[in-house]
Amino acid sequence: MLFPAFTDAARLRRELRETFSLATPLMLGQLSAMLMPFIDTVLAGHLGASTLAAVAVGSQIWSFAMMFLIGTMLALPPTVAQLDGAGRRASIGAVFRQALWLALALGLFAAFAVRQSEPLLRAIGVDATVLPQALEFLRAISFGAPALAIYFALRGMSEGIRRPRPTLYFGLFGVSLLLPLAWALMYGRLGMPALGARGSGIATAIVLWLQALAFLLYVVTRRHYRDLQLFAHFEWPVLAQISVLLRLGLPMGASILMEGGLFVATALLIGSLGATAMAGHQIALNVASLTFMLPLGLAMATTIRVGNAVGRNDYSGVRYAGFVSIALTLGSQVVSALLMWLLRMPIAHLYSDDVQVIALASQLLLLAAIFQFSDGIQVVANGALRGLKDTRVPMLLTLLAYWIIGMPLGYLLGFHYGYGPRGLWVGLIAGLGMAAILLFTRFYRLAMNNSWRTLAPAPHSSTQT
Template sequence: MASILALDRARFAREVRATVKLALPLIAGQLSAVGMSAVDVALAGHYNAHTLAAVAVGANVWVLGLVSAVGVMMALSPSVAQLDGANRRGEIGPLFRQALWLAAGMSVLLWFGARHADPLLHLIGVDPALLADVQAFLHALSWGAPGLCGYFALRGLCEGSSWTRPTMLFGLFGLVVLVPLDWIMIYGKLGFPALGAHGSGIANALALWLQLLAFAAYLKFGRRFRDLDLFARMERPDWQAIRHLLWIGVPMAVTLLMEAGLFVISALLISRLGTVAIDGHQIAINVASVTFMLPLGLALAVTVRVGNAAGRGDASAVRWAGFTGVALTLVTQAFSATLMVSIPHAIAHVYSGDPRVIALAAQLLILAGIFQFSDGVQVVANGALRGLKDTRMPMLITTFAYWVVGMPTGAWLAFGAGHGVRGMWVGLIAGLTAAAALLFARWVTQSRGEHWRRFSLTPYEAVVVESQATDGRSGV
């Protein structure tokens, strides 16, 4: 018995090391994305309040399209991880090039959506004084859509191959290039006119393209994927491969959209409660968003670990990867929760000097501390299921948890029961807790029952299996 326990501890330690090694660069890359948003807010805010408001509204609208496109592109990572685990590297290059075709299609949709967002802007009641600048910001940023989608295709290739350092490097690269670009285009430096919100959109579009081009050059001239001939040719679209990526990716896009929509709509509802409520909510959400990068990075790493194990057909490794990820996120979330609950006033004071805002933000930070565990478990369990290419049931679960449990509960407590912004946050806790419980239960069922094997077929395996089935029916 002692020897078995020792072996289990050793295996757990190995899995922890492997997961953390993958996750740390991913966390840094995600924090870089948060940093890019912070740069936009800071430079726009120092220009003038009008520009800050226009950029903030435009960014919220852009996020809805962004998470949809990124969700679809995230299908590449588990697909590559499974091929890599199955020692079928020769199929990674062709699949990657099909993902580039998919990225091109998603770019067109994102570009079109950003340039035709007027109905949504009117629906959410954007101040008419801001409308022109919000539109200018979105129109300029829309030209960055190909850069964004292509960048995530490259990320999916690298992350699925258990190589996460480029995510960190080019995330930081994007942050570094955005600072001078924002400064030049918003304020009108180096001979350029001052363009305000429009300039911020141009700067972000340029940064996205520079990220893509630098990343592509790094892969083309590097040694890591030289055997794959990634850019040696470009096949015609293989609709079967693209359909397979969409089959995995569209549910992920809906899942991300449901979660992003929950927080965006919550913010819009809270905006009816006055300036203090808006500011307090924004502070608490900003803090929670930063701490969320820890479990998100772990979730992305767990997707790769689970996918690689599934590709090998190793059921035991699949379970170890998923449950180790959940254990790690409980540790990170315990740290975040302790911080929020123990010094909420000190954290709020960093953002505001208004005593009323600090008092409300401190209360919300305590609530944020409470949902740290459910938020961490839901994102890591979802990441583990992604590694198995199980994305449709998680889509239904998150839709139910956020929009049948979370939003109605929060809206009723906030406006029906008169608890204001605190009531809306209790609704967020309810939705995230429901999602965590249901997604974790789904993971336990799928990993232990090995139902995941039917999800692990790649497009190329599917051809073989279907052909064999047809031959069997025809008596060949």
């Protein structure tokens, strides 16, 4: 039996309603956030395969920085959710202030690392016609790294207290700004110089800072956050408190890096096969990333719902929150897979006019349709485990799935057996499939045996069974 039997129909309906209420703004917010690289990709595609490949390669390196920042800052939502569930909202402000210091430090480190990426790009053999533009893109976008980290600290705090709508508001805000700004800077419109890939990086960095500042202003002025006293007084960094966040966040960051790194490494390897291969891969990956925002939004909601249940010491609440979200994810992924299968050619035409690029992209979209189910299950199961503050074992499980199974198989098929991009995508399918099995099994055992209390002891002692 895949899921435990839920005999309380009223509670099941309530869980579905509350999960939908929390997840819908998060899903829409994630979709709006993904429209930013979508905009960059489409605009670059119509400047030629070389510019598209440069933005694609640069975006993969930038993705490493984003995954590191986002993954580490994911320590905040379950921490805040457990405090909120336990009725300890007065403690949230102190945690948040330390999270801001952590975000600033991580953002500056990420910006420096992104700017030092030329040796890596040369080592993996990125095409010489693509490399200069990719480096210009990375140097420009790196200035947005601190803003991105601060933005996710604000998001984590807001989502942890079950206020997910700002994620949607500021996601749409970013998209509405990026489209005209990137168009002007990339194409040389509205009196701007035509900067191509560099213009894309500049536009994104500017928008990231505007999003962070707007979110900060929102939090300061809205009444929903006043009782938290987020900015009641100034605090210097407290290493003991920051280390608690790091002990929780670094394994999360490592897990996300290992998953995302599988995709990034695949893209960089495909980049060595030429601009056409990279462009076709980028189209298929961009579409898969858009559909991934639906289960990712559900995963974020699951973290909060599970974290709240942990704070209440609610055993059955943990099970309902986790398994209902996984079931919902299976439904959403059926729709995504069908759309990729049936509309693969029109989707590819939307991105490019190059016949060879369209042909490859449509083939890869078929493979992307296959891994929709495993990709959805693994991300939501991981979200449920984050709500339990179970981070170290999932990190090891993702290492096994992605880098001991997925990447070696993809490399073998892609280069040794000559299947190229298609072989590397089979490796993605294998890695995601194994991760889905392992992470779901981990959550199932913890939830059904009530053994999660040894991982994340609740702040009070009342227990519901």
